[in-house]
Amino acid sequence: MAFVEITPQELQARLAGGEALQLIDVRERFEWDVARLPGARLVPFVTLPEALQTLDRERPVVVYCKGGARGRVAASYLADAGFRRVANLAGGILRWRAEVDPSLAAD
Secondary structure, eight states, rough: OOOOEEEEHHHHHHHHHTTTEEEESSHHHHHHOOOOOOOOEOOOGGGGGHGGGGGGGTTTTEOOSSSSHHHHHHHHHHTTTTSSEEETTTTTTHHHHTTTTTOOOOO
């Protein structure tokens, strides 16, 4: 199984279009407390295996982290677990802040 990379602009367009995405933040709580994307759910990377059964396998999943690396690993894990529509936010929340929402706090 595979996942795709999605740019901040692509994600913003999908969210603005009302797509029912599962937006999963795989950072740690302290990072989440500083800044997060609207509508996201915190699932720290180390807790992802326990959270699998709480995710909807029929809805697209977009994961993100700070810079993209943890998100890629999480996206790969979800794809390997049988999720068919998985994307990683390329560049993570840092790129989102740079390209979409400069008002977001730095973490």
